Amino acid sequence: MIGTSTVSTDIAQAAPPRGRRRRFSQLSRRDKTVLFVMVGIPAFIHIALVWVPALLTAILSFMKWDNVRPVDTAEAVGFRNYWEIFTIFDNQLFPALFNNLVLIVWLFLCSAVGILLAYLLDKNLKGTRVYQSIYYFPVVLSVAVVGFIWKSVMFNRDAGLLNILWPGDPIDFVGDQSKLFEFNLPLLDFPLGLSTNFAALLVAMAWRHIGYIMVLYLAGLKSFDPSLREAASIDGCNEWQTFRRVVFPGLKPINVVVAVITVIEALRAYDIVAALSEPRGTEVMGTLVTNSLTGEGGGYAGRGSAFGMVLFLLCIGFIIWYVINNFRERDA
Amino acid sequence: MTGKIEKSPSPSEVGFSLMSRRTLLASAAAVAAGGVVLAACGDDEDEGGSGGGGGDAGGEVTFGSNYSDEKPKAAMQAAIDSAGLNVKVNTVDHNTYQENFNTYVQQPDDVMCWFAGYRMRAFAGKGVLGDISDVWGNLPDMSEGFKNAATGLDGKQYFVPFYFYPWAIHYRKSLFEEKGYAIPNNWAELLELCEKMVADGITPFAAANDGGWPQMGMFDMINLRTNGYDFHVSLMGGKESWTDDKVKQVFTNWGTILDYYQPDVNGRTWQDAATALGNKEAGMYLLGTFVTSNFDAETQQDIIDDIDFFAFPIIDPVHGKDAVEAPIDGFMMAKSPKNEAGAKALLTALGGAAAIDAFLAVDPSSVAANSKAKTDGYNALQQKSAELVGSAKYIAQFLDRDTDPDFAAKVVGKAIQDFLADPSSIDTVLSTVEEQKQTYTFE
Numbered sequence: 001m002i003g004t005s006t007v008s009t010d011i012a013q014a015a016p017p018r019g020r021r022r023r024f025s026q027l028s029r030r031d032k033t034v035l036f037v038m039v040g041i042p043a044f045i046h047i048a049l050v051w052v053p054a055l056l057t058a059i060l061s062f063m064k065w066d067n068v069r070p071v072d073t074a075e076a077v078g079f080r081n082y083w084e085i086f087t088i089f090d091n092q093l094f095p096a097l098f099n100n101l102v103l104i105v106w107l108f109l110c111s112a113v114g115i116l117l118a119y120l121l122d123k124n125l126k127g128t129r130v131y132q133s134i135y136y137f138p139v140v141l142s143v144a145v146v147g148f149i150w151k152s153v154m155f156n157r158d159a160g161l162l163n164i165l166w167p168g169d170p171i172d173f174v175g176d177q178s179k180l181f182e183f184n185l186p187l188l189d190f191p192l193g194l195s196t197n198f199a200a201l202l203v204a205m206a207w208r209h210i211g212y213i214m215v216l217y218l219a220g221l222k223s224f225d226p227s228l229r230e231a232a233s234i235d236g237c238n239e240w241q242t243f244r245r246v247v248f249p250g251l252k253p254i255n256v257v258v259a260v261i262t263v264i265e266a267l268r269a270y271d272i273v274a275a276l277s278e279p280r281g282t283e284v285m286g287t288l289v290t291n292s293l294t295g296e297g298g299g300y301a302g303r304g305s306a307f308g309m310v311l312f313l314l315c316i317g318f319i320i321w322y323v324i325n326n327f328r329e330r331d332a
Numbered sequence: 333m334t335g336k337i338e339k340s341p342s343p344s345e346v347g348f349s350l351m352s353r354r355t356l357l358a359s360a361a362a363v364a365a366g367g368v369v370l371a372a373c374g375d376d377e378d379e380g381g382s383g384g385g386g387g388d389a390g391g392e393v394t395f396g397s398n399y400s401d402e403k404p405k406a407a408m409q410a411a412i413d414s415a416g417l418n419v420k421v422n423t424v425d426h427n428t429y430q431e432n433f434n435t436y437v438q439q440p441d442d443v444m445c446w447f448a449g450y451r452m453r454a455f456a457g458k459g460v461l462g463d464i465s466d467v468w469g470n471l472p473d474m475s476e477g478f479k480n481a482a483t484g485l486d487g488k489q490y491f492v493p494f495y496f497y498p499w500a501i502h503y504r505k506s507l508f509e510e511k512g513y514a515i516p517n518n519w520a521e522l523l524e525l526c527e528k529m530v531a532d533g534i535t536p537f538a539a540a541n542d543g544g545w546p547q548m549g550m551f552d553m554i555n556l557r558t559n560g561y562d563f564h565v566s567l568m569g570g571k572e573s574w575t576d577d578k579v580k581q582v583f584t585n586w587g588t589i590l591d592y593y594q595p596d597v598n599g600r601t602w603q604d605a606a607t608a609l610g611n612k613e614a615g616m617y618l619l620g621t622f623v624t625s626n627f628d629a630e631t632q633q634d635i636i637d638d639i640d641f642f643a644f645p646i647i648d649p650v651h652g653k654d655a656v657e658a659p660i661d662g663f664m665m666a667k668s669p670k671n672e673a674g675a676k677a678l679l680t681a682l683g684g685a686a687a688i689d690a691f692l693a694v695d696p697s698s699v700a701a702n703s704k705a706k707t708d709g710y711n712a713l714q715q716k717s718a719e720l721v722g723s724a725k726y727i728a729q730f731l732d733r734d735t736d737p738d739f740a741a742k743v744v745g746k747a748i749q750d751f752l753a754d755p756s757s758i759d760t761v762l763s764t765v766e767e768q769k770q771t772y773t774f775e
Binding site: 066067068069084088089091092155156157158159170171172173174175176177178189190197277279280291292294299300303 | 431432434435437438454455458459460541542543544595596597598599600604607608736737738741742746749750753754760764767768770771
């Protein structure tokens with residue numbers, strides 16, 4: 001699993017031996033070859049598959065291209081794609097950006113719940129394995145499957161479980177785009193807000209995200225030195241204080257990973273929304289990008305790339321912040 | 333765009349008007365007698381037909397199919413088998429196929445499944461399809477109207493029609509008999525019928541819009557009845573303003589029947605709405621004739637047999653019921669197929685009566701495009717489909733087939749969802765459509 005492997009490397013890196021730089025110069029020829037193969041090849045693949053397409057997308061976002069004719073038919077249009085998405089397609093871009101923002105806040109709340117569950121399950125309760133399996137179950141399912149389960153089994157207006165249990169008038173969880181709350185921004189001629197169907201989607205996403213974070217954190221807790229906890233209790237810490245003052249700070253590398261994963265999950269959200277065929281009110285950046293670039297309507301590669309670049313800049317901004325922070329602490 | 337090319341097949345050309353079938357057969361026979369070899373078997377035909385193409389007609393032809401559901405898949409296989417060629421079928425899930433088509437069409441199989449109308453023309457205009465004008469020399473049973481629907485803006489043919497299915501208002505015969513409902517002929521009668529149904533505790537209209545496309549059919553039908561076919565064509569071609577009073581009138585008319593809809597349209601799948609029709613919870617349902625495929629042929633045959641449909645009622649007597657929506661599905665050829673002779677032989681065979689007869693024998697939910705296809709085996713609904721199309725003067729494809737699919741899905745589709753969520757917002761919704769329309773070229 002990607003999550004745990006990141007954790008272990010991060011733990012390894014979190015306690016770097018001093019004087020790493022000096023040792024670097026002591027590398028033998030063989031070390032250098034190994035280093036080149038082990039770092040160089042993944043780096044090459046990474047650059048070829050991630051950064052080259054990213055660069056091409058950036059270039060495309062300043063072009064007009066129908067995605068079908070040979071690429072040399074593309075013509076440069078300057079910032080027109082950006083102007084279009086920010087002024088003409090503003091009723092799609094801004095709700096999507098707002099939904100991504102809501103997701104960041106929401107998934108952080110879910111991460112907190114995940115951490116709480118992990119902490120409880122780490123107590124070797126009776127049947128802890130059963131609980132773990134139950135909470136982790138949604139993570140094992142493909143997100144598209146999660147989407148279909150919620151759409152047809154839970155949310156269906158006419159026969160869904162939630163509407164059978166709900167005593168009042170049935171709620172259209174999938175299609176109801178009326179806003180639970182809304183506010184106006186100065187330059188927009190429509191209100192932004194959280195629509196009912198996106199709120200319903202948040203529940204489905206929480207169902208999955210909580211289990212994911214729980215397993216990640218549980219792995220960290222298992223590796224946490226129990227003697228520290230004992231020491232805390234001898235010093236008279238209660239449960240909350242032990243967690244707040246000892247365990248949580250002690251698991252800082254994992255906390256960082258959880259934070260990173262949470263933000264990335266929120267920004268790249270796509271699959272569940274797409275599985276529900278993106279009803280109005282639930283658009284996120286991921287679906288805007290994909291729908292403009294693929295599909296039968298994917299004849300507007302420039303515009304789709306511009307949507308993509310907005311998402312890219314959001315992600316890269318976060319990554320730069322994270323990398324700078326991480327390195328600063330290590331150098332200190 | 334010239335008017336001629338834009339026109340979908342007219343009913344006399346479609347050849348399903350029972351009145352005119354005999355004349356059509358006669359004229360087709362005359363054409364055949366005139367020296368055109370009927371293409372029943374591709375192998376024999378090909379050697380004379382397209383000598384210029386590379387490859388060997390007996391060699392393997394690849395066929396990209398989006399007939400991924402069980403029944404249509406079996407039906408398509410039967411149609412292919414009837415051609416007697418060496419065909420390798422690559423079946424892809426139909427949603428995936430459509431979504432990846434932009435990429436796929438650049439390196440496709442020799443022959444691929446697709447749709448008539450703007451959807452075909454857009455790709456033909458981009459030069460990624462093979463010209464199959466010579467194949468049309470071997471398709472005497474296809475009427476002029478279908479030929480137009482298969483013709484690109486450059487006047488060449490790029491498409492072989494296979495079948496079509498009309499959109500109409502479906503209902504259960506037993507319910508109408510039991511309650512004494514009459515088929516509404518005009519808008520006033522429709523509203524009256526809706527009131528009666530409400531009084532009887534029945535929801536007049538089953539309605540779905542999950543995926544954003546089902547209600548496009550309602551928009552199209554009200555537009556065709558209110559403003560006529562020519563306006564539909566020019567609106568879809570981007571030549572009319574969406575803030576025009578004519579468009580507003582469509583939504584005003586639509587608004588008067590929204591009260592009779594099932595509530596919460598946007599999140600309901602067409603299957604769930606069909607179930608409501610099947611249960612007699614709802615009285616009427618505007619959808620393609622594929623609505624019957626929601627019911628299981630084993631256990632719900634009584635419902636399937638009980639479903640009938642009627643043409644959308646008259647709104648403006650000037651237009652009457654002169655237009656019907658009947659999307660056409662068919663095939664295209666790759667720009668540079670590996671086996672061109674084989675591909676053309678296959679297309680010729682698929683355009684023939686034998687192929688569609690074999691298809692409809694397995695999956696009888698649509699109506700053959702070939703005028704010589706067997707109609708005596710048609711079930712009641714197919715017969716009625718043929719009559720419906722036969723009694724109409726114009727055939728529209730469908731909103732997302734008659735215009736840029738991106739514009740249809742991302743602009744009009746969203747607008748319809750917004751309208752259904754809050755009908756009072758229509759002015760804002762339409763001015764947004766008009767604004768966003770400006771970014772499309774409709775080439």
